[in-house]
Amino acid sequence: MLIPSYLKKHSVLFSIFTGAFSLVLTNSAFNILLPNFVSMYGISTSLGGWIIALYMLAMTITMPLTSLVVDRLGRKRTYMLGIGLYGSFSIIGGLFYSYVEIVMLVRFIHGISAGLMIPLSLVLLFDCYGKESRGRVTGIWGMLLMIAPAIGPTLGGIIMEVGELRHLFWINVPFALFSIVMCAVQIKPYQPARRKSIHREGIMLLVMSIALLSLGIQLLSNPTVPMWIVYILFGLGVMTLIRFIQKENTREEPIIRYKLLRRNPIFRTVVIISVIQDSVMFGAIFVLPLLFQEVFSLSASVIGAMFIPTAICTSLFVWVGGKWMDSGKSLNFIVVGVGFIVISIMAFVFLPPSISIIVIVFFMALRGIGMGLSDMTVTTIGLNSLPEEDMHEGSALSSTIERLLSSFTVMLLAVYYDVRWQSLVQSGESIEYAKWLALKEECFVLGSLMLITLPLILFINRKKVDIVVGSENKSTV
Known part of the structure; x- marks a missing residue:
């Protein structure tokens, strides 16, 4: 009797999570399959890269338009539209996977689905849970979603070794079907605002x-x-x-309400923090694998395994951070999390190439703890500072800015790395040392960039963000 009541209470969480989990799982699996696409379709590496790039391109374009779709359809039907597109085009991908043009189209539509679903996922959960429990819900949500990118690359590799690409599409269908049925039954209907x-x-x-x-x-x-x-x-x-x-x-009534940034200092500050955090996160995903390969001479399989401690610790501590947030205590634990991220990235500036792999695992785990304590908690604070009717627009606005600037960060890191190590080689340094020095400099820049968020987080803590604890209602911004 206890288990069914528990499941009923959190049925919305399970409904939304199922579709989002499958979406993140599949995308993380696709991200490592570029060599397979090149050999499978007999195409160039640059063309194969578009199979991956089209997903991000479609998602980035769709996110800011989500508020317009929500205005016409409502939150529930918009989210279900995303799941429906995701499931139906997964079927098309499974049937016609041998045509690279069809695969590109399917990946583009999957990106549109992600652009509709990602900004709305937390907003729909916030509609169902009061502010006194949103931190914990966000923690559980983040913990579950961190499992997907941890196992996605492994799943993609296994499927391509023992099966075919079509299986990676077909695996999405039962997830999408279950999610759309559960969402139709469990999520309350929303009347479209039709104000835009x-x-x-x-x-x-x-x-x-x-x-x-x-x-x-x-x-x-x-x-x-x-x-x-x-x-x-x-x-x-x-x-x-x-x-x-x-x-x-x-x-x-604009498509994107930029006024949310001007009139709400907490939301504006949170967007700045989130942009820096995402830029550092994606920057680390670019820099650290290169560092592990070029400096520490780790194999591809070991490099992939190095990110598992990060995913595990992030998933655990995102729940811990959410619970601490709901307790109404000081938000200084976010500062601690940021400090852990800074230490874990800066450490690679000073570690020698002969360092034990255990030490590398320790700092990767420390980075996961820091991300868990700071990332999703900051996002929750930003959404909590907005009126209920503006949450989906704030989420879309924040996500769009984060994606664009994170892409620029990775681009700049890639350009700097190539230019820097080549110039060092021309000045007389060995190739190995030149690449090591360039990567150390980028680690230093990422760590320093993360330090910028510390005074911003302290500003939020002083503002007494709107968090409800029990019956106590703290002042809103």
């Missing part, structure tokens, strides 16, 4: 700006593309984005 007018010019400017900037990022590392083309794409993307913002600021 559809401005075709604004939508076109937004899609064009993000597409141009994302395309420029993808082509920057492609040696076959002249740099002047990349510069033109970035220039056009920036000009189009500026024009979009100018047009939207004149509208009473």
Whole structure:
């Protein structure tokens, strides 16, 4: 009797989690399959990279438009639309996986699904749980979702070794079907607000700006593309984005409510913190594998295993951080988490190449603890500071900014790494030492960038963010 009541209480969490888990699992599995795509379809590496890049491109374009879809359909139907697209196009991918054009189309639609589902997932949970328990719910949510990227690459490798690509599509179908049925039954219906007018010019400017900037990022590392083309794409993307913002600021109900950043200091501060955290996280994902391979001479399988302690510790401590947040105590544990991230990244600036693998595992685990204590907790604080009706727009706005600037961070790290180690070699250093020095410098930059968030987190702590504990209601911003 106890178990069914518990399941009923958290049925919305299970419903939303099932679809999101499958989405993250599959995408993390696809991210390591580039060599398989090249050999399977007989295509170039640059073309194969688009199978992965199209997902991120579609998701980045869709996220800011989610608020417009929600305005027309409501939160529940928008989320179910994302799951429906995800499941139906997984079937198409499973049936026609031998055609690379179909696989690219499916990955693009999967990205659209992610753009609809990711901004709404936490918002739907917040609708069902009071502010006194949102920290713990966010912790459980983050803990469960961290399992997917931890096992996704392994799953993708196993499927490609013992099966075929179609199995990676078909595995999504039962998850999507279960999730859409559960969401239809368990999530309460929402009346569409219909307060936004559809401005075709604004939508076109937004899609064009993000597409141009994302395309420029993808082509920057492609040696076959002249740099002047990349510069033109970035220039056009920036000009189009500026024009979009100018047009939207004149509208009473814009597609993206940038005023949320101006009028809410807590939300604005949280977006800055989240952008820096995401940039450091994706930057570390770029730098650390290179460091492990070029400096510590670890094999590909061992490098993949190095990220398992990070995923495990993140999943555990994101729940701990959420629980501490709900207790109403000081948010200084977020500062501790940021400190752990700084130490774990800065350590690689000083570790010698002959260091024991156990020490590397320790610092990777420490980074996971820091991410768990700080990342999702900060996100919860930002959403809690918004009115209920603005949560989905705030989530979409924050996610879009984070994705774009994180992509720029990785791009800059890639360019700096190539230029720096080659210039050191020309000055007389060995290739091994040149690459080590370039990677150490990037670790130092990432650690220093993370330090910027400390005064911002202290600012949030002093503001007494709106967190309900029991019957006590703390002051809102």
